[in-house]
Amino acid sequence: MPGIRRTGLRAALLTLPLIAGLLGTAAAPAGAVGTAAAAPAYASHPGAPSLSCRGEGVDPGARVRHRTETFINAPLRTVWRLQTDVERWPSWKGAVSTVDRLDHGPFRKGSAFHWTMPVPPNPVTPATRLEITSTVEQLKRGSCIRWTGPATAGGLRIDGVHVWTFTKVGGGVRVSTEETHTGPQVEAHIPVATEILRQGLEAWLRDLKAAAEARAHSHHGRAH
DSSP states (O other): OTTOOHHHHHHHHTTGGGTGGGOOOOOOOTTOHHHHTTSOSOEEOTTOOOOEETTEESOTTOSEEEEEEEEEOSOHHHHHHHHHOGGGGGGTSTTOOEEEESSOSSOOTTOEEEEEEEEOOOSSSOSEEEEEEEEEEEEETTTEEEEEEEEEETTEEEEEEEEEEEEEETTEEEEEEEEEEESHHHHHSHHHHHHHHHHHHHHHHHHHHHHHHHHHHHHHHHHO
C-alpha cells in the first residue's frame, strides 16, 4: 500500500495475533511423534512440507506464511472440543470479542462463523474492530481442520488460509498449525507481516495449551 510507513503497518498488523485462527491443518512429518513430547512448547518448521487436511493446504503462492506446533498434555477430545466450539473462544482465547456460528449442528465442512476483535487506533486506521468471516473447507474429526476467510478493518484486508492438525502422541496431543496471508498491505511489508503472523500463531497455541491442560487437570482432580 503506497505511502504507508513500516511502523504504521506494524501497528495495524498488531491485530493479526487474533486472526491466526483463520486456517487449518495437516499431517505431521513421519518420525516426528517420538520427539514431540520432548520438544519445546513451540517449534517452527522453515522449509518443512506444508500441512494439509484431506489433501488441501495453505495458499501455495502466498509470500506471508508461518508454521509452528506445540505439545499439549491433555486428551485429544479436550483439545478438539476447545478448538471447534468456536462460540466459546472468547472465554479462553486472547482478545476475541465475539463469535457467532452462521450454521447449526456439529462443526463440519461448510460450517461458517463470524468473529470480531477490537483494533486500537494506529497510524493506518482509527479505533475500530476487525471483522472476520471463516468457512471450514475441509475437516476430519479429531485429526485436521482447514478454514479460509477474509479479515477486514478500516481499509485493511487480509485473505487467510489456515490449517490445523491434531496428532495423538505419548502423554497428549501434538497440535500443528500453518497459515498464509495475502493482501496488498501485508504483501508490501512481508518480513513485518510474517513476524506478526508468527506471534499470532504462537499466541493461539499458548492459549489453547493453557486452556486444555487446565481443563484436563480439573477433570483429573475431580476423578480422584
